[in-house]
Amino acid sequence: NAGVTQTxxxxxxxxxxxxxxxxxxDMNHEYMYWYRQDPGMGLRLIHYSVGEGTTAKGExxxxxxxxxxxxxxxxxxxxxxxxxxxxxxxxxxxxxxxGVGNTIYFGEGSWLTVV
Amino acid sequence: xxxxxxxxxxxxxQEGKTATLTCNYTNYSPAYLQWYRQDPGRGPVFLxxxxxxxxxxxKERLKVTxxxxxxxxxxxxxxxxxxxxxxxxxxxxxxxxxxxxxxxGKGTKLSVKP
Numbered sequence: 178n179a180g181v182t183q184t185x186x187x188x189x190x191x192x193x194x195x196x197x198x199x200x201x202x203d204m205n206h207e208y209m210y211w212y213r214q215d216p217g218m219g220l221r222l223i224h225y226s227v228g229e230g231t232t233a234k235g236e237x238x239x240x241x242x243x244x245x246x247x248x249x250x251x252x253x254x255x256x257x258x259x260x261x262x263x264x265x266x267x268x269x270x271x272x273x274x275x276g277v278g279n280t281i282y283f284g285e286g287s288w289l290t291v292v
Numbered sequence: 293x294x295x296x297x298x299x300x301x302x303x304x305x306q307e308g309k310t311a312t313l314t315c316n317y318t319n320y321s322p323a324y325l326q327w328y329r330q331d332p333g334r335g336p337v338f339l340x341x342x343x344x345x346x347x348x349x350x351k352e353r354l355k356v357t358x359x360x361x362x363x364x365x366x367x368x369x370x371x372x373x374x375x376x377x378x379x380x381x382x383x384x385x386x387x388x389x390x391x392x393x394x395x396x397g398k399g400t401k402l403s404v405k406p
Contacts, residue, residue: 217398218398219381219397219398219399220336220381221396267336278341278343280326280338280341281338281394282338283335283337284335285333285334286335
């Protein structure tokens with residue numbers, strides 16, 4: 178049982194380049210999330226999805242887009258990367274919403290550096 | 293604005309002692325509080341969840357308390373071991389909030405010395 182899988186694990190981008198981070202979960206979870214984690218800032222929610230075909234903005238959505246075309250996949254896109262987007266990105270999923278006491282399961286992280 | 297604080301960035305203790313980590317929150321009425329463990333280079337892993345009507349929850353050497361009057365949760369690791377060294381995160385979800393609104397503290401890095 179793989180849980181939540183993220184690709185790639187490491188990536189270096191030049192300013193202005195675009196890329197997509199891929200997330201897949203095999204737990205049949207309805208909810209999926211993208212967080213970023215920066216030193217001194219903790220985990221911050223970028224975007225999330227409450228089901229296939231849905232997306233919503235989190236705390237820090239600017240500069241990112243997401244898509245949930247299939248229930249098991251949640252993609253995070255950077256259209257024009259900026260150095261401020263250098264961070265560790267975590268994908269996560271939960272059976273249903275965290276507001277009803279569900280825990281979330283995280284992937285192993287994707288380290289992105291924008292130069 | 294809603295705020296969640298973990299009082300110590302780092303906590304160093306001796307093996308065998310009890311580690312106590314603190315999580316405080318303001319402007320918030322959480323229905324649940326969760327604790328996660330994060331090892332270097334890894335994603336957070338869920339440890340314990342406590343509901344607003346529960347005072348205490350235990351799991352093996354771990355104990356969590358939740359005081360809604362003080363707006364505080366304490367996380368205890370008894371008989372600590374070097375393998376317990378990691379960063380511990382608390383997280384809150386509120387009734388009626390956005391379904392994606394699980395707010396995390398910045399974490400406390402625990403180091404257990406042999």
